[in-house]
Amino acid sequence: MTAAITIEGLEVVFDRFRALKGVDLEVREGESYGLVGESGSGKSTLLRAITGLAPAAGGTITVNGKALGKTRDKAFYRDVQMVFQDPYGSLHPRQTVDRLLQEPLAIHGIADGEKRIERALDEVGLGKGFRFRYAHQLSGGQRQRVAIARALILEPSILLLDEPTSALDASVQAEVLNLLEEVRRRRKLTFLMVSHDLAIITHMCERLMVMQNGEAVETLTASQLIGHRVSEDYTRNLLRASEGFVRV
Amino acid sequence: MSGNPDKQSKGALLEVDDLRVTFPTRTGIVQAVRGVSFSLGRERLGIVGESGSGKSQTGRAIMGVTPPQAQVSAKKLNFDGIDLLSISPGQRRALRGNRIAMILQDPKYSLDPVMTIGRQIVETLRTHEKVGKAEARERALEMLRAVQIRDPARVFDLHPHEVSGGMGQRAMIAMMLIAGPELMIADEPTSALDVTVQLDVLNILDKLVAERGMGLIFISHDLRLVSSFCDRVVVMYAGKVVEQLKASELRDAQHPYTRGLLNCMPRIGFERHPLPVLDRKPEWAA
Amino acid sequence: MTASDAGAFSRREWLLSERPASRMQARLGRAYVAWRRFTANRLAFIGLLIILALVVIAALAGVLAPYSPTVGDLKNARLLAPSAAHWFGTDDLGRDIYSRIVYGSRWTLYVVILVAVIAAPIGLLVGTVAGYAGGWTDTILMRITDIFLAFPKLVLALAFVAALGPGIENAVIAIAITSWPPYARIARAETLTVRNSDYIKAVQLMGASPFRIVLRHIMPLCISSLIIRVTLDMAGIILTAAGLGFLGLGAQPPLPEWGAMIASGRRFILDQWWVAAAPGAAILIVSLGFNLLGDGLRDALDPRSGDQ
Numbered sequence: 156m157t158a159a160i161t162i163e164g165l166e167v168v169f170d171r172f173r174a175l176k177g178v179d180l181e182v183r184e185g186e187s188y189g190l191v192g193e194s195g196s197g198k199s200t201l202l203r204a205i206t207g208l209a210p211a212a213g214g215t216i217t218v219n220g221k222a223l224g225k226t227r228d229k230a231f232y233r234d235v236q237m238v239f240q241d242p243y244g245s246l247h248p249r250q251t252v253d254r255l256l257q258e259p260l261a262i263h264g265i266a267d268g269e270k271r272i273e274r275a276l277d278e279v280g281l282g283k284g285f286r287f288r289y290a291h292q293l294s295g296g297q298r299q300r301v302a303i304a305r306a307l308i309l310e311p312s313i314l315l316l317d318e319p320t321s322a323l324d325a326s327v328q329a330e331v332l333n334l335l336e337e338v339r340r341r342r343k344l345t346f347l348m349v350s351h352d353l354a355i356i357t358h359m360c361e362r363l364m365v366m367q368n369g370e371a372v373e374t375l376t377a378s379q380l381i382g383h384r385v386s387e388d389y390t391r392n393l394l395r396a397s398e399g400f401v402r403v
Numbered sequence: 404m405s406g407n408p409d410k411q412s413k414g415a416l417l418e419v420d421d422l423r424v425t426f427p428t429r430t431g432i433v434q435a436v437r438g439v440s441f442s443l444g445r446e447r448l449g450i451v452g453e454s455g456s457g458k459s460q461t462g463r464a465i466m467g468v469t470p471p472q473a474q475v476s477a478k479k480l481n482f483d484g485i486d487l488l489s490i491s492p493g494q495r496r497a498l499r500g501n502r503i504a505m506i507l508q509d510p511k512y513s514l515d516p517v518m519t520i521g522r523q524i525v526e527t528l529r530t531h532e533k534v535g536k537a538e539a540r541e542r543a544l545e546m547l548r549a550v551q552i553r554d555p556a557r558v559f560d561l562h563p564h565e566v567s568g569g570m571g572q573r574a575m576i577a578m579m580l581i582a583g584p585e586l587m588i589a590d591e592p593t594s595a596l597d598v599t600v601q602l603d604v605l606n607i608l609d610k611l612v613a614e615r616g617m618g619l620i621f622i623s624h625d626l627r628l629v630s631s632f633c634d635r636v637v638v639m640y641a642g643k644v645v646e647q648l649k650a651s652e653l654r655d656a657q658h659p660y661t662r663g664l665l666n667c668m669p670r671i672g673f674e675r676h677p678l679p680v681l682d683r684k685p686e687w688a689a
Numbered sequence: 690m691t692a693s694d695a696g697a698f699s700r701r702e703w704l705l706s707e708r709p710a711s712r713m714q715a716r717l718g719r720a721y722v723a724w725r726r727f728t729a730n731r732l733a734f735i736g737l738l739i740i741l742a743l744v745v746i747a748a749l750a751g752v753l754a755p756y757s758p759t760v761g762d763l764k765n766a767r768l769l770a771p772s773a774a775h776w777f778g779t780d781d782l783g784r785d786i787y788s789r790i791v792y793g794s795r796w797t798l799y800v801v802i803l804v805a806v807i808a809a810p811i812g813l814l815v816g817t818v819a820g821y822a823g824g825w826t827d828t829i830l831m832r833i834t835d836i837f838l839a840f841p842k843l844v845l846a847l848a849f850v851a852a853l854g855p856g857i858e859n860a861v862i863a864i865a866i867t868s869w870p871p872y873a874r875i876a877r878a879e880t881l882t883v884r885n886s887d888y889i890k891a892v893q894l895m896g897a898s899p900f901r902i903v904l905r906h907i908m909p910l911c912i913s914s915l916i917i918r919v920t921l922d923m924a925g926i927i928l929t930a931a932g933l934g935f936l937g938l939g940a941q942p943p944l945p946e947w948g949a950m951i952a953s954g955r956r957f958i959l960d961q962w963w964v965a966a967a968p969g970a971a972i973l974i975v976s977l978g979f980n981l982l983g984d985g986l987r988d989a990l991d992p993r994s995g996d997q
Contacts (some may be wrong), residue, residue: 180704193597194568206894232896241975245887249909258905259895287667287709297453305891324453324624326681333677351598357676358669381672395596397671399631400605 158221159184159345160205166213167200167369174200176369177214184312187339187346189360189377191353191393196368199240202315205347206237219312229263236306240318242298246290252276252301253286259309263391275304276342278333278341297326300334303362307338308364313340314349332359353397365390415442416586416618417465420479424460427472435460435473437642443586447612447619449629449650451664452639461639462588462622466505467495482586501531504579508591510571514563518575521547521559524581531582546577550607569600571609580611587612590622605632626653626664638664639687660687726989739978747794754788759943761785768961776968780954782943783902788966789945793968796824796946797975800861800930801923807865809919817903817911819873820880831877837870842925843932845890850938857946860939868922875918879911913990920983924976931972947972 160182167175177195182188190198200291203209205216207227216223219234239245246255256275260268275280279300284385290298299319306314320328336359339346350356357377365372365387373387385391424436436457441448446640452458464475467487480487482503487495499505499644507513515523523542527683528534534542540559547555550573572592579587589608593601609632612619623629630636630650638646638661656662705722710713728734746753756775758978761767761783769779777786819830837845842864883889884907892906931948933939940946942953947968952966 193599208890208893227896229896233895237891239887239891241887245891246893247888247906251712252710253712253715258897262895262897262901270589284708286711287715288707289715290848292707296694302891325626325664326453326667326683329669329680332669333680336676352669354669354671357671358676392599394671395883396602399627400602400609401631402609 157184157220158182159178159186160347161217162201162205162214164214165201165204165211165216167197167204167208167209168212174209174369175204176372178366178369180364180371182313182345182347185343185345186362187348187360189356189363190347190349190366191351191363192366192372193351193393194227195368196366198319198366200369201366202237202317202347202349205315206235207294208292222345232311233263233309233317234311235313236309236311237315237317238299238302238306238319241322242295242302243290243322245302246293246298248290251287251289252293255301255305256308259305263309265309271308275308276362278307279304294327295323296330299323299327299331303331303334303338307342310342311344313345316346318350319348321350328355334358353380353393365393410495415444415481416483417443417620418479418481419443419461419465420477421479422461422464422480423475424457424464424469425474426472428472430580434642435676436464437662439639439642440642441637441647443618443620443642445616445618447536447609447621447633448637449621449623449633449636450639451623451626451629451636453624453664455641458622458624458639459590462505462590462620464621465502466588467499468505477662500579500584501582501689502584503586503588504576504582504584506572506579506589506592509595510563510575513575514571514578516563519560519562520566520578524559524574524578527578528581535604543577543581546581547574549611550574550577551579551603552577567600569596569604572596572604576604576608580615583615584617584619586620588620588622591624592621593628594623594625598601626661627668643688658687723989727985730985730988732981733988736978736981736983736985739974740982743794743975743978746791747798750791750795754791756785756787756788758784758789758792758945768957768964770961771963778961778963780950780964781957786950786964789950790947790967790971792949793945793950793971794975796857796940796944797927797930799924800857800864800940801979803861804865804868804926805919805923805991807862808869809872809915811865812869812874813876813908813911813915815869816873816878817874817880817907819897820877821884821899821903821907827877830873834870834873837867838874840867841928842867846929846933847936847938850933855938855941857940857944860930860933863928863933867929868926869921872918875914876911879914881905883907883910913986917983917987917990920979920986923983927972927976927979 158181160180162178162180164177164179165175166177168171178197178201180201190201192198200209204211205218218231223231229260253272254273257268260271265271272286273283276286281297281300281304285293285297316335320331323331332355338344346359348356348359357380360377362374362376362379364374367389373385374388375385379385380394383394385394419442420440422436422439423434426433426435439457439461450458450461460469463469465480465487469475475488477488482498514520519545524546525539528539528542544555544559547558552558552570552573558570558574559564563574566574592608593604596604621629621633630653630673633650636648636650636653637644638658640660646656646661648656653665656665662683663679666679667681669678703714704718706714706718709718761779763783764781766775766779768781769775771778775785775787777790779785815830815834819827846863846869849866850859853859853862889902889906890904930939931951934946934948935952937952940949942949950968951965954968958965
């Protein structure tokens with residue numbers, strides 16, 4: 156199996172703060188990989204460094220066999236797309252769903268726009284009725300579906316998911332997680348998913364990396380985590396915390 | 404569990420009957436809370452619901468901090484025998500902070516950014532009690548120690564932006580508890596915190612509530628967290644209470660909404676693909 | 690309910706539909722919501738009526754004015770008080786003041802529109818580019834803006850007109866040059882608040898060029914605050930133009946420009962007050978109209994208010 160994303164010794168520095176301190180990561184093609192950690196662990200920064208939104212100060216990132224430099228070319232964005240955490244902030248407030256979905260097609264000069272937009276909306280379970288709505292006419296879950304449709308419309312092979320459901324209600328979260336699993340299966344996508352919630356990561360991913368303070372704590376398979384076969388105390392703490400409150 | 408079962412029989416601390424909160428908007432009247440009833444002893448009551456269920460507005464209506472355009476009505480809204488809806492705004496203000504306190508989700512927005520944490524606690528204390536400066540300081544430090552802040556003297560002189568989220572929320576709890584309230588309303592007090600910090604804060608809250616014999620209303624979207632922390636749970640949907648039950652009996656919940664809410668969350672060690680989703684029935688909101 | 694009522698009702702339904710079926714319907718629906726919010730504000734509506742009246746008067750000046758605005762009856766009609774024949778009286782050259790004011794509305798509109806068309810796009814471009822690019826580009830563009838802002842508007846305009854030579858075109862250019870910097874500031878401030886938002890990042894992640902992002906995603910967000918500000922500035926622009934006219938640096942005689950009319954009426958202000966008062970009132974009403982309109986637009990277009 157080949158690697159979809161390979162990261163070696165990745166460093167990210169904001170001003171003088173080291174957000175990532177030499178992280179290694181390998182995501183195989185077609186795999187769903189999770190990054191777990193608390194705020195400040197650098198898990199979101201890692202995603203942003205892959206997309207070029209956060210500047211890499213050191214180390215290498217290789218995507219689909221191609222080493223990435225400082226800038227990303229247009230072809231990169233046809234391979235890698237991202238879904239953001241906050242569905243209320245990731246859709247342009249003055250654009251209709253139609254316009255949002257048209258934009259990536261226009262940027263990449265893709266001709267069969269009409270068909271692709273209708274298919275993308277169907278695929279995320281929204282249908283034509285939503286095509287000309289503005290973001291403020293949509294619920295949180297519907298917005299996140301639009302964001303997923305937008306990410307899929309360029310037909311990428313890798314999807315980066317930055318806490319895609321943490322701003323949603325539990326019942327809506329289940330719907331969105333199911334949708335993500337379904338599109339992954341249908342399109343044979345590679346997922347790199349960030350979450351603070353161990354339960355979501357074990358549900359969605361086959362392998363995961365626990366992060367803390369910009370460093371990798373340990374790398375596990377989902378079954379190791381479920382069986383509590385972990386070697387680091389920090390991971391054990393996270394596991395305990397995810398089981399809810401226990402009165403002492 | 405630390406509570407004893409006949410607490411409620413000692414007369415309720417808070418009685419809510421048919422509470423309604425409505426907002427007039429340009430497109431008509433929005434009913435945020437539509438007839439909520441429950442009573443609370445010196446116990447931990449969880450109010451659970453998703454966004455738009457009216458859980459936060461219920462808490463705000465009890466506290467008396469609804470937005471000015473909101474209309475609050477109830478057949479009964481009694482706190483320790485006082486009819487909250489008929490007393491003057493001044494009397495209501497005196498209750499607030501003194502006998503009823505509220506913790507909000509994000510300490511960043513509820514602490515004054517330009518005042519040190521210590522001074523805010525001291526001011527809170529001195530608005531409710533006549534105490535000298537030195538004594539107020541002593542009591543504030545003691546309170547900070549009680550919320551397990553290791554170096555209270557240092558935190559006393561810090562501004563809210565200089566402390567972490569967990570520390571800020573502890574300071575907030577300290578500020579709210581300093582006047583010794585009898586009823587505490589906590590609206591998503593830990594949702595902005597990391598999971599490990601979340602448990603620390605809950606532990607502190609739990610201990611203080613038990614020690615001081617307060618009543619606690621814990622408002623949250625997280626059914627599992629609430630059920631592990633509270634004695635009783637009120638489940639709200641679309642402005643109404645759909646089910647009230649003991650936290651220990653959550654597994655036997657009758658209402659399909661409660662059951663759906665419990666079921667749809669992914670759990671470690673339970674493989675379910677796809678996850679069961681909630682099939683919302685219009686009659687739940689009726 | 691009559692048939693036409695039913696028609697109007699369903700049209701309203703169509704406009705307010707939560708599920709627009711076409712691009713056009715979505716856009717119209719949005720405009721309709723803004724329009725309803727605007728008309729709910731009665732003062733703003735009055736402002737709009739004043740500005741519409743100004744436009745109509747300017748368009749139909751030839752029909753509405755009973756006399757020539759430039760040729761007067763020096764022999765019989767000098768400094769006549771308001772009467773049925775001359776509603777606002779006549780000036781020292783025997784010209785009908787009402788006719789001059791009616792024709793003067795054209796010059797007022799001319800100045801206002803030209804200034805808006807020149808200054809607003811410059812400000813928008815400078816502000817959004819500076820805000821989005823950041824770094825050196827931002828520093829240089831904003832220091833230039835600061836230099837313009839450092840001088841009082843009228844003084845700077847005076848300097849430009851003195852250099853370019855008096856005349857209404859040069860007055861317009863001078864006012865435009867002095868009024869873009871505040872627009873640049875506004876556009877930059879708006880850009881800074883949106884440039885780090887996820888929806889701009891999402892467009893970056895599609896591979897959009899900075900040019901495309903500024904033009905298609907950031908500028909539309911700045912335009913409403915800019916429209917509001919420009920409308921509120923209109924009154925100031927009219928007054929600056931009138932001020933330049935009054936000082937003899939704007940419109941040259943015999944053009945019926947309102948500021949210049951006040952200047953020439955100044956000499957008789959005690960005995961023949963109407964010569965200066967009539968154009969003064971015209972300036973007052975139109976300035977007020979723009980101000981009211983601007984206030985209403987702020988309520989109707991402000992993206993931060995309501996569900997826009």
